[in-house]
Each structure stands twice: as structure tokens, then as C-alpha cells.
Amino acid sequence: MATRLNMLPEDCISTVLSLTSPPDASRFMLVASSLRSAAESDIVWDRFLPSDLPRSLSRSHTQLNVSSKKDLFFQLCGCIPMDGGIRSFSLDKVSGRKYWILSARTLSISSSNEPNHWTWTANSTSRFVRILYYLFSMITLVLPLLYSNGSSFYFHILCRFSEVIELKTITNMEIEGRIQTEDLSTNTTYCAYLIVKVSDHSFGLDSIPCETTISSGTCSVTNIAYLCPLDEQKQQIESLFFMNRSRMMEKRVVEGECRRPSKRGGGWMEIELGEKSEGLKMSLMEVKGQQLKGGLIIEGIEVRPTCEQVLDQPLQDTIHIRIYCAYLIVNFIVT
Numbered sequence: 001m002a003t004r005l006n007m008l009p010e011d012c013i014s015t016v017l018s019l020t021s022p023p024d025a026s027r028f029m030l031v032a033s034s035l036r037s038a039a040e041s042d043i044v045w046d047r048f049l050p051s052d053l054p055r056s057l058s059r060s061h062t063q064l065n066v067s068s069k070k071d072l073f074f075q076l077c078g079c080i081p082m083d084g085g086i087r088s089f090s091l092d093k094v095s096g097r098k099y100w101i102l103s104a105r106t107l108s109i110s111s112s113n114e115p116n117h118w119t120w121t122a123n124s125t126s127r128f129v130r131i132l133y134y135l136f137s138m139i140t141l142v143l144p145l146l147y148s149n150g151s152s153f154y155f156h157i158l159c160r161f162s163e164v165i166e167l168k169t170i171t172n173m174e175i176e177g178r179i180q181t182e183d184l185s186t187n188t189t190y191c192a193y194l195i196v197k198v199s200d201h202s203f204g205l206d207s208i209p210c211e212t213t214i215s216s217g218t219c220s221v222t223n224i225a226y227l228c229p230l231d232e233q234k235q236q237i238e239s240l241f242f243m244n245r246s247r248m249m250e251k252r253v254v255e256g257e258c259r260r261p262s263k264r265g266g267g268w269m270e271i272e273l274g275e276k277s278e279g280l281k282m283s284l285m286e287v288k289g290q291q292l293k294g295g296l297i298i299e300g301i302e303v304r305p306t307c308e309q310v311l312d313q314p315l316q317d318t319i320h321i322r323i324y325c326a327y328l329i330v331n332f333i334v335t
Contacts, residue, residue, distance in 0.1 A: 013038035018047040022073065023094055045069035048096040049076075050185065056098070059083050085162070092305055097185040101195075102177050103161040103300040110174040117170045120163050123299065160266070160299070166199065167296040172287040173210075177301040181279035189306045192282040193270035195299040196261065198228055202295025209258065210286040214274030221274050225259040225284065227296060229269065268299060275306055 029039040046069045059082045066072040076091045088101040111117040209224040261269035273282045
């Protein structure tokens with residue numbers, strides 16, 4: 001196969017590869033050393049970069065030292081601080097779609113400026129993850145090898161901000177975040193997640209489920225979510241002694257899909273807020289229980305492409321490359 005492809009002009013091979021995905025182009029580098037330059041061409045990797053990338057990078061003060069579009073792509077797959085470090089930008093390695101994390105400083109949190117209710121603290125994991133990020137930046141040249149295992153590869157970089165906000169005590173809790181349509185990739189469905197921890201001295205967080213809402217324009221979807229992971233033993237005890245009270249509290253909130261936090265790296269958890277395909281307004285609130293609650297630690301909101309779209313992209317691109325490659329080969333032989 002490599003011998004036959006060598007007959008084609010390098011620009012033709014690069015054009016074909018630009019219709020695939022980053023993992024496919026990375027694997028192609030391993031086919032033959034003579035084809036590596038075509039796979040590393042700026043023609044290929046420029047197509048994987050967002051068309052409005054200069055506008056996005058104008059919001060960052062991070063100096064990117066790159067010698068090619070491929071190097072730029074892999075460096076952008078790490079975390080790039082934006083807007084003075086209160087947001088984080090990156091690209092998804094499989095699809096090249098945009099990926100954002102909004103820090104707690106960008107969120108609208110009720111009574112966040114009142115020290116009796118909330119307190120801002122240093123993020124204990126930020127220094128460790130910053131070291132991991134620098135190590136990641138140093139090994140970007142071997143990242144193509146990670147794509148050569150033949151499986152879909154969805155790699156998350158843990159972006160940690162320097163500070164987080166912790167709930168001391170409050171009755172009504174409202175958290176809201178926004179992201180503009182132009183900050184998102186086109187024709188892409190995004191899912192938003194609230195990144196949280198629950199401290200050892202937490203109280204009142206799951207007395208009643210929270211309401212989560214994600215909206216775009218006039219369309220909105222509301223569901224319910226608990227802030228703590230499911231503890232079956234605790235649930236059995238509560239159902240035995242407080243079943244009537246729990247049912248009464250649950251009737252106060254809207255009906256919808258009930259969600260629980262799932263684990264992330266670094267001891268953090270994420271709570272799904274919902275998914276949409278345009279500029280998003282995301283919120284989580286608990287204002288109907290009227291009970292004191294505390295011990296919730298918030299790092300921010302992550303907005304990332306849905307896994308289904310990321311995993312389906314290579315399949316779509318494989319169809320495109322086969323059709324176009326057949327056309328190029330036939331056309332080359334005929335002429």
C-alpha cells in the first residue's frame with residue numbers, strides 16, 4: 001500500500017489525509033517513513049484546527065512555541081489559560097472540536113461575596129496538575145503513538161484553576177454559567193458538567209434534589225441531580241427512617257431524569273447539567289428545601305463535545321477518505 005501511495009504527489013496524499021481525523025493522520029505516520037512528511041504537512045493539520053482559532057488565542061497570554069500546525073494542534077490539546085486564567089481552552093484530540101472549562105470565578109453564584117456563606121480557597125491540586133501539564137507538553141512528539149492502538153482515544157487533561165469556592169452554609173443555592181455560541185464548534189452538541197467535591201464536614205446537600213437547567217435561546221431542559229454519590233447503605237437507612245420525608249421533599253422539585261455525580265481525576269466529581277448545540281446558559285439550584293447546607297466545593301463548569309459525536313467522527317471520515325482516495329488513484333492512473 002505504501003509503495004502505491006508513493007506514486008501519488010505528496011500534496012494529494014496530504015489532501016486525502018486532511019479529510020480524515022487526527023487519530024487517522026497520526027496512525028498514517030507509522031505506515032512508512034517516506035509518507036511521514038505528507039502526514040505531518042500543514043495541509044493536513046490546518047484542517048483539524050478551528051477556522052476562528054486566531055480569535056480564540058487572542059484571549060490567551062500563553063506563548064505557544066510551535067514549528068508546525070501539527071505541533072500547534074497537539075499543544076492546544078493541553079489546557080490553554082484564557083481571559084486572565086479564569087477560563088481554560090483546549091481541543092479534543094479525536095475530533096479537533098473546542099473544549100472549555102469555566103472556573104468558579106466566571107460563574108454567577110448567589111451570595112458568593114458574603115464570607116458567612118462562601119469562602120474562596122487555594123486549589124490544593126492545581127500545582128500538581130500544572131507539573132503534569134508541563135510534562136505533557138514535553139511529550140507531544142510521541143502522542144501519535146497513543147493513537148496507533150486502533151481504538152478510539154478520548155484523552156482528558158485535568159485543568160486546575162488556582163482557586164475554588166467552598167460553601168460554608170446557606171439555605172438557597174443558585175449557580176449559573178454561560179458560554180457564547182462563537183466559543184463553540186459548529187454543528188456540535190455539547191454537554192455541560194459542574195465540577196465539584198464534597199468535603200468531609202458536609203451537611204444538608206442531599207436533603208432534596210437540585211434542579212439543573214440548560215437552555216439555548218427560548219429552549220430549555222430541566223432535570224434533577226443529587227450532589228453526593230450514591231451510598232446504598234446510607235440510602236437504606238434513610239429510606240427506613242425518613243421515607244415519608246424524602247418523598248415529600250422530592251415532590252417539591254420538577255420531574256426529570258435524576259442524576260448522580262460521576263468520578264473525575266484528582267478526587268473531583270462531575271454532575272451533568274444537560275446538553276445543547278448552541279450558546280449555553282447552565283444552572284444548578286436548590287431553593288425549595290429551605291434547609292441549611294454546606295461543604296460543597298466548586299471548581300467550575302466543563303463544556304465538552306458529547307462522546308457520541310467524538311466517537312462517530314472517525315467513522316464518517318473513513319468513508320470520505322475511501323471515496324476520495326479511490327478517485328485520486330483512478331485519476332492519477334488514467335492521466
